């Protein structure tokens with residue numbers, strides 16, 4: 001398996017679980033994103049939950065998510081998404097085209113919320129489901 005020594009490159013962003021960077025598979029040159037979760041600061045249970053959440057959100061969910069371990073990190077490989085940062089995109093839209101009409105986004109927002117509700121329900125239980133369903137009907 002050539003994931004043993006992938007090439008980790010530029011940082012894409014940072015979240016609660018650690019840094020996300022560009023990652024290149026040496027054998028093929030394909031680019032992915034890799035989330036590097038600190039083994040010392042994060043419990044095994046939390047890392048498992050994060051990996052399961054990413055697996056549930058994957059573009060091809062049936063394909064097994066690739067993970068590898070480095071000295072201090074568990075590295076979770078994902079498809080690299082090139083759409084940019086959501087908040088920056090919203091701000092750019094506001095500046096260039098004005099406010100988004102609520103009626104235009106409802107068809108996208110509702111199915112999206114149901115996907116999130118499903119993922120949260122599987123992993124985190126009822127509390128998140130209730131919150132997500134609330135947002136879905138807002």
Ligand SMILES: Nc1ncnc2c1ncn2[C@@H]1O[C@H](COP(=O)(O)OP(=O)(O)OP(=O)(O)O)[C@@H](O)[C@H]1O
Pocket residue numbers: 012013014015016017018019020033035078079080081082084085
């Ligand atoms: N698959 C990806 N492809 C490209 N960029 C990504 C990818 N995943 C994450 N990023 C970038 O890295 C940033 C941090 O992602 P990360 O998933 O760690 O945190 P988050 O989604 O912002 O929130 P949380 O920490 O609650 O999970 C994102 O805001 C995004 O800019």
